[in-house]
Structure formats: structure tokens, C-alpha cells
Amino acid sequence: MNKIKWLGVAAGLVLLLGAAIGWMVLKDRKEPLNQSEFFVSSEKGKLQWLECSSRMGKIKGTFHQQQLIEEIGKVPIIQEYKYPLTGKKTDKGYELQITQKGKTQTYIAKFSGKNLLVQEQGKENDVMYQSSNKNKLDKYAARLQQELDEALYYAEEKEKNRLNTFFTEIKSVYGYFYSEENGEYQLLLKIDEALRQGELEGSLLMMSYTGNEQKPYEEIRYKLNGITDGLMVKFFTQVDGKKTTLQGNFQAATVGLNLSFWKTNQKLMFHAVTEKEFERSYEEFKIKAKN
The missing domain is CATH 2.40.128 (Lipocalin)
Incomplete structure (x- = not known):
């Protein structure tokens, strides 16, 4: 009887554990952060997106950044960066940490509809990151690439004008x-x-x-x-x-x-x-x- 009793208890524990795991999996599936492939912020010359997921309240992912760099005397390029992202769920939303060049910065995030409002800790303004999929992200990336193409098109003319101005001015200096x-x-x-x-x-x-x-x-x-x-x-x-x-x-x-x-x-x-x-x-x- 004791053996049968312990087998029953073990079976009950297995069922409870399975139910708990199933409940957590179901909860993660319903988690708003897991409903979108990416959260994207796009502005002139810059594209940023969050690629992250939440499991049992813990968040892991990557913060991506692409930026158009135009420096005097140099060919325009798009510089791309990837930074590790971690975080946790809070009562008011999410707390995210992004480590850039050895320095970790904390951000507070919360949903506005399907989109994510992200605010750097200690600052007043927040940034809207739009819920996006791969197709939408590719369109944003194509728009930034078009800005690069335009910058490259005019770069030679800008450089020519810069040099003409410089050599004209240097002759006027005593x-x-x-x-x-x-x-x-x-x-x-x-x-x-x-x-x-x-x-x-x-x-x-x-x-x-x-x-x-x-x-x-x-x-x-x-x-x-x-x-x-x-x-x-x-x-x-x-x-x-x-x-x-x-x-x-x-x-x-x-x-x-x-x-x-x-x-x-x-x-x-x-x-x-x-x-x-x-x-x-x-x-x-x-x-x-x-x-």
C-alpha cells in the first residue's frame, strides 16, 4: 500500500509540475513582448530596433542600430552596431539594460497599443518603437539605404565645393x-x-x-x-x-x-x-x- 501510495503522490507531483510548466508556457505566449518579431524606431539617418523575448519574466535579446555617417572628407557609410539587451518585467512595464561599449544604460519601457514606448532612465522624452515584422524592418532598412545612396551621389560634389572653398580662403590669409x-x-x-x-x-x-x-x-x-x-x-x-x-x-x-x-x-x-x-x-x- 505504501508503494502504491507513493506512486500516487509522485504521479500527482508530475501532473502539478506539468500543469505549472504548461501555465508558464501559455503565459509566455500571451506576453505582449513576444507578439512581435521586432520593435523599430526610424528617423532620418538612423534606424534602431529591439529584437527580444520574455521568458518567465526575464528578457533577453539584442539592440540593433544602423546609422548614416557623413564626415567631412570621407565617403558616407552606414555604421551598424549590435548590443546585448537584458531586462525584467515590472509592475509598470519593463526595465531594460543595454550594454554599449562597456557601459550599461537602463531604460524603462511600456506598451502603447502594440508599440513600445522606451525612455532612458533619468530623461523625460521617450521613443516610440513600432511593432514590426521582417518585411516592415526590411522596408525601413531600404529607406536608410536610399539615404546612403543619395549621400554618396552628392558626396563628390560636396567634397569638391569644400576643397574649392578651403583653397580659396587659405590664399586670403596673411x-x-x-x-x-x-x-x-x-x-x-x-x-x-x-x-x-x-x-x-x-x-x-x-x-x-x-x-x-x-x-x-x-x-x-x-x-x-x-x-x-x-x-x-x-x-x-x-x-x-x-x-x-x-x-x-x-x-x-x-x-x-x-x-x-x-x-x-x-x-x-x-x-x-x-x-x-x-x-x-x-x-x-x-x-x-x-x-
């Missing part, structure tokens, strides 16, 4: 000047020739204090040859008989550039000056040197 307060030297970079192909010719005038009462300051002019694409710049010269490279980046032709210098371990910021502005600084430098 020079690029660097000076530090109470410094031992000041520098004037002049670009005498700038070809549309990117070749540069010019000079670097270095004015420095000597500490010699008879000759309190000296000037050395270094001949420069260089190349630029309107963004990066490299100059080549001779310093004490050694080949030396100066390299940096333009902010804009009429603004200035940062440039490495052999006397320092950091880049110096040269700003565009007029001839009158330079002459004033030059005279002030000579007066300080003599006093």
Missing part, C-alpha cells in the same frame, strides 16, 4: 601666428602657395629671445613644403640639418590649425592673423626683448 604669454619665442607660419591638388609651399618664421644684450632676439626662417586635404596637414623642413616633419589639423582656413613643433611635446595652436595684427605683435615682442 599667416598663422603662435605666441604664448611670457614665452621665449613666437612663430609665424606663412603659406605662399597652395595648389588645388593639396601641395603647399611656405615658411615658418621663429622669433626667440637670446638673453644677449647686444642681440636680444633672433629670427630664423625655415622653408616649408607640405601637403593637405583641407583637414590634415603635414609640413617638411630642415632643422639643424635634420629632416623634420610638422603635422596637425586645420580647424578652418580662416580660423587656424594645430601643429606639432620640434621644441615641444605637444601641438601648438596657430590662429589666422592679418598683416597688421602680426606687425603689432612683432613690435611688442622686440620691445620686450630689449627691456
Whole structure:
């Protein structure tokens, strides 16, 4: 009888366990988060979607992001990222964690009809992610691809206009000047020739204090040859008989550039000056040197 009794109890436990599992499976099937393949947010130049599911209140999935990247001087591309997504169900909806580049950010989500409203924790605005299937997602992706095609179509013309503007402006600049307060030297970079192909010719005038009462300051002019694409710049010269490279980046032709210098371990910021502005600084430098 005891054996029969225990067999009955075991059978009952199996039935209860099966019923519980069946109930959880049924509950997961009815879970709103599991009713859509994707939840998609699309705006100009950017496509994002959540691919996730909920099992017994725990959420796992992937956060996808595609973004149109247009950088000056570079070919437009669509950059794609995938980030792990985890989370849990709460009384008010869902709490999601997305880990991007080693940093985990928390989001609060809730349904609005079939769509998902997602709000970054600590921020006021939320983003609508629309319930979508594979066909709808492909249409959003095709729209972003069309934006890329248009960007590529106009990229060559934009780049041509950018370079034309840069080389026109650089010819209007008297020079690029660097000076530090109470410094031992000041520098004037002049670009005498700038070809549309990117070749540069010019000079670097270095004015420095000597500490010699008879000759309190000296000037050395270094001949420069260089190349630029309107963004990066490299100059080549001779310093004490050694080949030396100066390299940096333009902010804009009429603004200035940062440039490495052999006397320092950091880049110096040269700003565009007029001839009158330079002459004033030059005279002030000579007066300080003599006093």
C-alpha cells in the first residue's frame, strides 16, 4: 500500500509540475513582448530596433542600430552596431539594460497599443518603437539605404565645393601666428602657395629671445613644403640639418590649425592673423626683448 501510495503522490507531483510548466508556457505566449518579431524606431539617418523575448519574466535579446555617417572628407557609410539587451518585467512595464561599449544604460519601457514606448532612465522624452515584422524592418532598412545612396551621389560634389572653398580662403590669409604669454619665442607660419591638388609651399618664421644684450632676439626662417586635404596637414623642413616633419589639423582656413613643433611635446595652436595684427605683435615682442 505504501508503494502504491507513493506512486500516487509522485504521479500527482508530475501532473502539478506539468500543469505549472504548461501555465508558464501559455503565459509566455500571451506576453505582449513576444507578439512581435521586432520593435523599430526610424528617423532620418538612423534606424534602431529591439529584437527580444520574455521568458518567465526575464528578457533577453539584442539592440540593433544602423546609422548614416557623413564626415567631412570621407565617403558616407552606414555604421551598424549590435548590443546585448537584458531586462525584467515590472509592475509598470519593463526595465531594460543595454550594454554599449562597456557601459550599461537602463531604460524603462511600456506598451502603447502594440508599440513600445522606451525612455532612458533619468530623461523625460521617450521613443516610440513600432511593432514590426521582417518585411516592415526590411522596408525601413531600404529607406536608410536610399539615404546612403543619395549621400554618396552628392558626396563628390560636396567634397569638391569644400576643397574649392578651403583653397580659396587659405590664399586670403596673411599667416598663422603662435605666441604664448611670457614665452621665449613666437612663430609665424606663412603659406605662399597652395595648389588645388593639396601641395603647399611656405615658411615658418621663429622669433626667440637670446638673453644677449647686444642681440636680444633672433629670427630664423625655415622653408616649408607640405601637403593637405583641407583637414590634415603635414609640413617638411630642415632643422639643424635634420629632416623634420610638422603635422596637425586645420580647424578652418580662416580660423587656424594645430601643429606639432620640434621644441615641444605637444601641438601648438596657430590662429589666422592679418598683416597688421602680426606687425603689432612683432613690435611688442622686440620691445620686450630689449627691456
